[in-house]
Amino acid sequence: MQRVQRAAAVCFIALSGYVCIAAIGMEYYTKLGPGPGFFPFWLGSIMGGLSIVWLIQLFRQSEKSNEGRFLPEKKGVIQIVLILAALAATAVMSVIGFQLTMFLFMVFLLRVLGRSSVWTTLSIALVCSVGVFHLFGRYLDVQLPASSLSMLAALGL
Amino acid sequence: MDAFSNLMMGFSVALLPQHLMLAFVGSLLGTLIGVLPGIGPAAGTAMLIPLTFSMGPTGAIILLTALFYGTQYGGTITSVLLNVPGEAASAITCLDGYAMAKQGRAGVALSMAAIGSFIGGTFAALCLVLAAGPLTRLALQFGPVEFFTLVLLGISLLMGLAGKSMIKALMMGVFGLLLAMIGMDPVRGLPRFTFGTMELMDGISFVPVIMGLFGVGEILLNAEKPFAQMVLAKMSTLIPNRQEMRDSLGPVVRGSLIGTLLGLVPGMTNSASSFLSYIAEKKSSNYPERFGTGMLAGVVGPETANNAHANGALIPLFTLGIPASPTVAIIMGAFMMHGLIPGPLLFKDHPGIAWGVIASFYIGNVMLVILNLPLIGIWVKLLKIPYGILSAIILSFTVLGAYSINNSVFDVLVMTLFGVIGYLLRKMDFPLAPAVLTLILGPMMESSLRTSLEMSQGSFGIFLESPVAVVFLVLTAVILIAPSFSFFRKKKQSLAAGEEDLL
Amino acid sequence: MAQYRFHSRIVGFFCVFAVFVLFLPAWAAEFPQKDKTIQLMVHWSAGGSSDTGARLIASGLEKELGTSVVVVNRPGAGGQIGYTALSQAKPDGYTIGSTNFPSAISSYLDPNRKATYNRQSFELLALHVLDPGIIAVKADSPYKTLQDVIAAAKAAPKKLRVNTTGIQTDEHFATLWLEQLTGAQLARVHLKGSAPSVTAVLGGKIEVYCGNVGDPQVRGGEFRVLGIMDSERNPFLPGVKTFEEQGYKIYFGSSRGFAAPAGTPKEVVNILSKAIGNVTKTEDHKQKMLNMGLTLRYLDPAGYKKYWDEFEAKMRDLMPLIQKES
Numbered sequence: 013m014q015r016v017q018r019a020a021a022v023c024f025i026a027l028s029g030y031v032c033i034a035a036i037g038m039e040y041y042t043k044l045g046p047g048p049g050f051f052p053f054w055l056g057s058i059m060g061g062l063s064i065v066w067l068i069q070l071f072r073q074s075e076k077s078n079e080g081r082f083l084p085e086k087k088g089v090i091q092i093v094l095i096l097a098a099l100a101a102t103a104v105m106s107v108i109g110f111q112l113t114m115f116l117f118m119v120f121l122l123r124v125l126g127r128s129s130v131w132t133t134l135s136i137a138l139v140c141s142v143g144v145f146h147l148f149g150r151y152l153d154v155q156l157p158a159s160s161l162s163m164l165a166a167l168g169l
Numbered sequence: 170m171d172a173f174s175n176l177m178m179g180f181s182v183a184l185l186p187q188h189l190m191l192a193f194v195g196s197l198l199g200t201l202i203g204v205l206p207g208i209g210p211a212a213g214t215a216m217l218i219p220l221t222f223s224m225g226p227t228g229a230i231i232l233l234t235a236l237f238y239g240t241q242y243g244g245t246i247t248s249v250l251l252n253v254p255g256e257a258a259s260a261i262t263c264l265d266g267y268a269m270a271k272q273g274r275a276g277v278a279l280s281m282a283a284i285g286s287f288i289g290g291t292f293a294a295l296c297l298v299l300a301a302g303p304l305t306r307l308a309l310q311f312g313p314v315e316f317f318t319l320v321l322l323g324i325s326l327l328m329g330l331a332g333k334s335m336i337k338a339l340m341m342g343v344f345g346l347l348l349a350m351i352g353m354d355p356v357r358g359l360p361r362f363t364f365g366t367m368e369l370m371d372g373i374s375f376v377p378v379i380m381g382l383f384g385v386g387e388i389l390l391n392a393e394k395p396f397a398q399m400v401l402a403k404m405s406t407l408i409p410n411r412q413e414m415r416d417s418l419g420p421v422v423r424g425s426l427i428g429t430l431l432g433l434v435p436g437m438t439n440s441a442s443s444f445l446s447y448i449a450e451k452k453s454s455n456y457p458e459r460f461g462t463g464m465l466a467g468v469v470g471p472e473t474a475n476n477a478h479a480n481g482a483l484i485p486l487f488t489l490g491i492p493a494s495p496t497v498a499i500i501m502g503a504f505m506m507h508g509l510i511p512g513p514l515l516f517k518d519h520p521g522i523a524w525g526v527i528a529s530f531y532i533g534n535v536m537l538v539i540l541n542l543p544l545i546g547i548w549v550k551l552l553k554i555p556y557g558i559l560s561a562i563i564l565s566f567t568v569l570g571a572y573s574i575n576n577s578v579f580d581v582l583v584m585t586l587f588g589v590i591g592y593l594l595r596k597m598d599f600p601l602a603p604a605v606l607t608l609i610l611g612p613m614m615e616s617s618l619r620t621s622l623e624m625s626q627g628s629f630g631i632f633l634e635s636p637v638a639v640v641f642l643v644l645t646a647v648i649l650i651a652p653s654f655s656f657f658r659k660k661k662q663s664l665a666a667g668e669e670d671l672l
Numbered sequence: 673m674a675q676y677r678f679h680s681r682i683v684g685f686f687c688v689f690a691v692f693v694l695f696l697p698a699w700a701a702e703f704p705q706k707d708k709t710i711q712l713m714v715h716w717s718a719g720g721s722s723d724t725g726a727r728l729i730a731s732g733l734e735k736e737l738g739t740s741v742v743v744v745n746r747p748g749a750g751g752q753i754g755y756t757a758l759s760q761a762k763p764d765g766y767t768i769g770s771t772n773f774p775s776a777i778s779s780y781l782d783p784n785r786k787a788t789y790n791r792q793s794f795e796l797l798a799l800h801v802l803d804p805g806i807i808a809v810k811a812d813s814p815y816k817t818l819q820d821v822i823a824a825a826k827a828a829p830k831k832l833r834v835n836t837t838g839i840q841t842d843e844h845f846a847t848l849w850l851e852q853l854t855g856a857q858l859a860r861v862h863l864k865g866s867a868p869s870v871t872a873v874l875g876g877k878i879e880v881y882c883g884n885v886g887d888p889q890v891r892g893g894e895f896r897v898l899g900i901m902d903s904e905r906n907p908f909l910p911g912v913k914t915f916e917e918q919g920y921k922i923y924f925g926s927s928r929g930f931a932a933p934a935g936t937p938k939e940v941v942n943i944l945s946k947a948i949g950n951v952t953k954t955e956d957h958k959q960k961m962l963n964m965g966l967t968l969r970y971l972d973p974a975g976y977k978k979y980w981d982e983f984e985a986k987m988r989d990l991m992p993l994i995q996k997e998s
Contacts, residue, residue, distance in 0.1 A: 017597055024340065031347060034362065038354075045622035045629075048354035048361055051615055055350065059343045066336050082596065084393035091392045092592070095564070099385065099585040102568050103578045118565055125392075126557025136558065140565045153223030154573050155742050222718050309875035313863075353750075355862070358839030359784050367756065370749035370785075490868075506717050508724070510867035518888060575717075575747055616864065623861040624877065626830055 016082040017070050024063035031056030091125060109159030109169045114141035172298050179524030183532055188231055191224070192529050195232040196536045199239015202256075204247050204548045206391075208563050209256040210240040210439075210479075211495045211605075212384035215376040216570035218503055226507035227522045233503050234526060235533040237496050238290055238479040241439065242537045245282045245472050246548050249275055250404075257602075258439035258475040261447045265460060265467030276405040277413055278468045283541040285421045285473035287534050292425040293432060293480035294530040297487065301516060301527070304488035308513035311489055313620035314631055318641035319491070320614045323435030325645045327603050337599050345604035348373055349611025355619045368579040375608055376502065377571040377584035379495055382601050384567045385584060386591025388560045404549060407542060413465055420466045423449050424473030431474075432481025435493040436606050442478035443471035480530055486511050487523065495602070498609045703765055703940045710741045712930075713761075713769035715754025717747045721886065721964060722928055725801055726770050728960055729930070732951030737943075750840075751775040752787060759793035763935035765944060768797060773927040777984050778840045781991050791980060794931035795941050798948040799971035799979060801961070803884040804902035804925035805846045806909070808895045810873055810881075818898045818918050821880055825856035834858045834880040835869040840994065843882040846901060846924040848993045849986070853920060884925060885909060886965045901925055908965060924986075927969075929976055945973050 031052050038049030083089055098120050105113045118137035122128045128136075148154040159165045182188065202213035214233055221229035240256055247255030249266035262282070269278040328342055351362045352372030363369040409417070427449060428442040450470040451457045460467050483500075485491040490512030492498035504511050509519060516523045541548075571584040591601060625631035632638050704710060712730050716722045723745065730741040746754040755776060758769035771794065780787040807818060815821045825832045836843035839862050847860055861878055863869045870889045873881040883890060885906050890897055899915045900906050901924045915922045930948060932941060951957055952970045961968045971979060 020593070020597060024344075027347075031350075031362075038361065039357070042356060044627040045619065046356070048356050048359060052347070052350045052361070055343055055346050059340065059347060062336060062340045062343060066340065069336065088393035092389050095389060095392055096585060096589060099564070099568065099588065100582060102572075102581055105572065105581075106578055114565060114568070117568070118561060121561035121564060122558060126555065126561055128555070128558060132558070136562065140562065144565075144569065148219070148573075151223070152220055154219045155576075155744050156569075156573070157576075309871060312872055312875055312877035313861075314877075353839075355839075365786075367749040367753050370752065371747075508720050510865065512867060513871060514867050514889070576745055577748065577753075620861055620863060623859065624833055626859055 013082050014070065014073070018067060021063050021067040021070060025060055025067070028056045028060035028063060032060065094125060095121070105157055107160055109164060110156035111141045111145045111169050112159065112164065114144065172302055175301075175520065175524050176298050176528060178520065179526075179528030182227060182521050182525030183231065183528035188228055188525065188529060189532065191228045191232040192235045192533045193536055195235025196239045196533050196540055199236035199241075200243035200537065200540050200548065201551070202236065203240035203243020203245075203259075204255050204551060205243075205559060205563070206247055206251070206253045206255055206387075208384050208387070210237050211499060212380045212567065213240060214496050214499045214503075215380050215574075216384075216566045218376070218499070218506070219570060219573035221503065222506070222573075226504070226509050226519075227525050229503060229507055230500070230509075230522070230526045231529040231533075233500050234483065235529065235536075237500060238476060238530070238533065239537055239540075241290075241472075241476045241479050242283060242286050242541050243548065244475075245286070245468075246279060246541070246545065247552065249278050249282075249468070250549065251552060258443050258478075259472070260440065261443050261471045262468050264447075265462070265464045268461065268463035269465070269468065270403070272463050273403065273405050274463065275403065276407040277409045278465065279545060280407040280542055281409055281413065281417050281465060281469050282472035283538055285417060285424060285469040286476040286541075287538045288421050289425045289428055289473035289475075289477035290480045290534040290537075291531060293429040293477040293484070294527065294534070296429050296481065297484045297527055297530070300484055301488055301523075304484070305513040305516050308489050310637065312635075313617040313624065314635050315637045315641070316491075317614065317617035317621055318632065318638040318645070319435065320610050320617065322641045322645045322648070323493075324607060324610055324614065325648045326434060327436040327606055328649075334598065334600075337597075338603050341594075341599050341601065342603040342607045345607030345609075346611045346614075348378070348604070348608050349615070352612075355612070355616035366579075368577060372612060373583065373608075374574060374580060375495075375605070376499060376574050377580040378587045378608065379499070379605055380567045380571055381584040381587025382591035382594075382605065384563065385588025386595055386601075388564060389588060389592040390595060391556065391560065404545070407545070416465050417469045419453065420446070420450050420470035421473045423453070424470045425477045428474035428477025428479075429481035429484075432478040432483075432493065433485055435485065435491055435610065437478075437482075438494050438602050438606075439475040439478045439482075440602070442474040446470040446474035483530075487515065487527070488513065490515075492609060495605045495609060703937075703943055704737050704739045706739055708739060708766055710737070710739060710765070711767045712741055712743050713754055713758055713767065714743055714745050715747060715751040715758075715770060715772070715775075716745065718743075718745045721966065722770060722772060724964065725928060725961070725966060726930075728957060729800060729948060729951055732954065732957055733944075733947055736947040736950050749785075750779060752779045752785060755779060755789055756787070758931065759789035759933055761933045763795070763933040763937075765932060765936050765940035768930055768932045768944065771796070771929045771931045773925075773929075773983055774840070774842050774845055774987060777980075777987050778845075778991075781984075781987055782840065791984065793934050795934050795936045796973050796976045796980065797930040797932055797941060797945045798952075798973065799927060799929040799969060799976045800948065800952065801928040801966045802902075802925060802969040803886040803927065803967055804900050804906060804923075805842055806881075806883055806885055806887075806890065806897050806901065806912075807850075807899050808873075808881040808883065808890050808897040809879065810876070811894050811896050813879065813896065815879075815898070816896075818915070818920065821898065822850075822854050822856045825858050826854070829857035830859045832858055832880060833861055833878045834882050835861050835863050835872060835878050836882060837865050837869055838862055842884070842924060842926045844994070845987060845990050846922065847882055848990050849922050849924060850920070852990070852993065853922060885967060888965055891965070906967060908967065927979075927983075929971075941973060 035049040035052035035056055039047035040049045041047050098117055102113050102117055115137050118140050119133055122133040145156050148156055159169045202208055214237055221232055244255035244259030245262055247253055248259040248262040249270050252263050252267035254260035254263055266278050328339055351369050353370055354361045360370055424446045427446045431437045431442045450466040451460045482493045482497045485493050486497050486501055492501045501511055568581055571580045621631055714723050714726045727743050730743050733741045746757055761767035779785050780790045809815050834847055866883055866887050872878040885908050897909055897912045899918055900912055901915050901922045903923055949970050952968055
């Protein structure tokens, strides 16, 4: 836990360093007052200061407060990584269309992670993909993306 | 025209069948979102915005506001029966609510909380009706100068009430402000921190950020362990006895006042209201030591307060166009998507919409009491659905919501990224609310400062010319300096001792 | 038996394929195909007046062309995301988009925005709405005419405050043009949109209002409109003189048109352009635009091109002034 928090503090310090350096390249002050670089510079500096204070606090704390592991069990980590991967993978929506993307996404979550039965999985996945697509398209006037591949588009996906 | 006849006109709009229907749907979905742990009002409202694209503005806003205050009712059910907060503002209710449930008094806790919520919500809505006229007149005097100083006050309050870990709250506040720097700057209109992407030119859109931090982050946290079935406490009779009703009177009155007043201040969240109300109940009780063991006041007070807050937070939005909390900012976004700008002109140019929505608050609150009392069994059943299935459905709706705000896959990726950030920050006990609030207030702060200086051609004296601005500046100074005096420090410790997450 | 079935399947497949090939040229000539959807990209969020106008056109086009036309909102970066997507879309006429002035032009004139398109990336279809710029003051203001305002601005440079609805909006360009033409100097305040601007003027925080004919508030009794930046008077503001009539040759405002990606076949452009023209001529459409307070002004591709080039030339002239402000 302590190690992770220290690492986080270092990340925040790095972030503030980056912001400050980028802000120096911007106009700091104009005729009428603060320029585009004014707030980023000072916010970056404050962030840096706060992070350093936090880091010092972390080092001062006794090792007693080292309450266990930061990361969950291996299984939990895998589960989290898989969910994130699935979320990021929905970016293929613009290529294979909303319906197919959402169907695969739901099947993955329900079947692989939720361990639902085949029928539960299929019925929920269909409602959330094909059902939502048509509901939004017809009644709610929200056009969800169709596939940009003509082969899939021809199938109505 | 006085407030009363305006309100009657509003009722004639709100009572149209389609608007009644939408108020009902909003209340229903709001309760649902409140009941479900892992998805709060902000992420829930954001998810449903695409649903409203095809509706007229009145219907859309009625739906979204009903959903917003509806979540405050639903959250109670989960807190009392599961000892898991359905949403953040009901977290404090767990303490005495679950204790009551274990004693077999869950029904009384829920029914009194629902009645308290109703009174709190309607009280705040009444304040909105009475305040609308005077405040909208005042609003014309409310220019960029006053706006800047008010935002400054809001941000300083956020910092001043940071609670247990001051440093972490401050870091999050600054983190949100840094995120707010992304996009075209208000001074020159040049891209800043956009990393060469067009998508970031308008700034990072906060709907995906909120859904990531709160919705996805929460689900990731729950995904650490295999999804387990949760243990529900038994329900019991809903009808309180005379003593219990008498005990609830004080908490309801105090909760209504606390919630409505805190709702007016930018940067205050519903959680702050329910927390402060809990403290107030504990202080005014004859048996403070019994809190945590099933005191009815510890349930009714906070639940009344967070509902009053939800409706109260809409007062600055409607009258001044200021979003006081993340969810209200999302509702403001919905106004704009429908071509309306909340603020004084709304009452003038679209009285039917403004008063129709306000009237719908009363209707919605009545519907919510009905949904929450006789129909409570349905919500209890809902909690029996395996969390694996629920979280999958919630995730699919966050993807849908993030995508359809701008029809852009980029926003889905932003949401995923902030899901990771939210998960990690939560694990390290960082409060997330300050970051989101400053992300919303940050751009307003910078652009209103710029606009003020454009008006004065560079002279900071303009901030001292307006009496309203001077009042806000003095208050800001007091809040920032006060902690160094011992009297306030002592008070703060007692605040911090109560519960960790004030924000 | 199995062998036979397999063969028949191949033969069948080829037959279908042959039919496709045979009819392909015929399809290309016949625009639009009945079962294909035309996407109309709007580069602003749903609900705004650009979006509402485009949706009116889309529903009219459906009747006119007999195929479905859907509006897809691609907001972001002041329209730049949408313009980029439009310039990169397949030039077959099934993807068209709205083009708004001044954003469509300013986005590629400003080198900081690194736009990947310019006028040549689009095949113009039609101009739909022209919302001329106006200068107004509060009804109880001491300034009665445009001359009063300009004289006051000259007497005390950078004291008289005027709003814009944001950096590089039409109000920003229009007020610069006014300064360039008259030598007056105003204190420009960049607000976000017209509602905060109206509030600021009514609250007395700003003396001069710059906006458009279409802003609903200026037609109430609280404003006195001093001039319209158009070549003709406007039916929404009866009795208000144009800038030209008062001796200032300024013609500016925001406008909304439609364009297809460059390379779209000429016949397709003509079909779409004519269809948009027909929609704008229907009584129903005219009435709806009237209700929204928008000034309908249809221009065919040639007319729109001319208008675009004139507008762009003026903006190129004013752009250095914006850069100089920095």
